[in-house]
Amino acid sequence: MDWDKLRIFHAVSDAGSLTHAGDKLNLSQSAVSRQIRALEESLNTTLFHRHARGLILTEQGELLFDATRSISKRLEAAAARIRDSEEEVFGELRVTTTFGFGTLWLVPRLPKLYEKYPNLKIDLMLEERVLDLPMREADVAIRMKEPSQADLIRKRLMTIQMLLYATKSYLKEHGTPTELEDIANHRLICQNTTSAQVAAGASLVQHLMAYNPHSTLTVNNYFGVLQGVLNNLGIGVLPDYLTEDFPDLVRILPQIESADVPVFLAYPEELRQSQRISAFRDFVQEEVIAHRKQIRNQTKS
Incomplete structure (x- = not known):
């Protein structure tokens, strides 16, 4: 199967429009349309229903989009690993945690992380929904229960009440x-x-x-x-x-x-060597240790 056609199909499926996909890919609408028609002919199926409001995936199109989405996320993970320098911490790091923990504990401590790694770009996703780390919905998660997904490295950070x-x-x-x-x-x-x-x-x-x-x-x-x-x-x-x-x-x-509510930090096994993940993991663990020490001192006083 032609990878270039699949890339164009994925962009069209994601955008829902030949024009928008063309803008993203720097291709004309007619060029995008030709590639989609060629892909449909090679598969002997219809991938899109054409409507005045845009394009809607057929059942066969949905199956192919699920596959290209999985491939895209795997490629993103591979690219992230390649970009990671052995000596530097830079680039985007997508972190997910709950709204409460993110706003009330994590964000107030991030200035220390940015001071140490000023070129790091953190995309913080605060929601109660558990994002799929192996599918690259996020790079690292802090969760209020032990993750059940396979192929994750997990570290228990603390227990809260x-x-x-x-x-x-x-x-x-x-x-x-x-x-x-x-x-x-x-x-x-x-x-x-x-x-x-x-x-x-x-x-x-x-x-x-x-x-x-x-x-x-x-x-x-x-x-x-x-x-x-x-x-x-x-x-x-x-x-x-x-x-x-x-x-x-x-x-x-x-x-x-x-x-007791256990708090875990988790990230995909494939990102084990990521310098960004390591920097964030070490930072959070150091802050947890400092937090515990502060609580002990408050208790004594």
């Missing part, structure tokens, strides 16, 4: 609860149990709701929960990795905590 926090100002005005039943006199700020989150957090919220909080504020991510707590709206269910960066938070009801 969801705890109850409020500000000193809020507690001064509304009092500090000493028993779980006291939650009935306060506003609870938390993620809705139907929103995407770790199961341990949802279970803790369900448990707290059984004690009938006076009022509630539910948000679909921990960044919003944190903002509610910092603005003295109530008592929040938040991950314990926040305590280092937000010293005004006071843990309350220390007997209440979620189950």
Whole structure:
């Protein structure tokens, strides 16, 4: 099968238009159309339905696009490995993690990484959906559970818990609860149990709701929960990795905590030699060690 025709087919499938694909490939629309017709003739099938609004893949076209997409991602991985220098760290690194961990723990620490590697380009993808690393949807992931996908190198970074926090100002005005039943006199700020989150957090919220909080504020991510707590709206269910960066938070009801949540860093086996991956992995591990040390010092004081 002609690789050049497949490359053009992939671009057309991705763009949904001969014109847009031609612009991307620096080819005329007629040249792109000829290549697609030639590919269809060689396969003796129709790959696209032609409509006024553009092109739609046929069932056979979908099968071929799945194959070219897989090939494209493998080629991207190979190119990434080739670009990696033995002595330098540069180029794009696609990192995925949850919205809460990314905004509240990772991003505030990235200046240290950029200071060390100023030519690194990080594309940070924050979402609860687990991206497919072997299919190159991302280069490296930090996940709140052990990855189940095959062909991944994984490293356990830390264990976190969801705890109850409020500000000193809020507690001064509304009092500090000493028993779980006291939650009935306060506003609870938390993620809705139907929103995407770790199961341990949802279970803790369900448990707290059984004690009938006076009022509630539910948000679909921990960044919003944190903002509610910092603005003295109530008592929040938040991950314990926040305590280092937000010293005004006071843990309350220390007997209440979620189950342990393991945090893993993972990346494809084929990127084992990537200098960018190694630099990011070492940076995160160093920050985790510093985080643990800071927490221990806070506990002692």
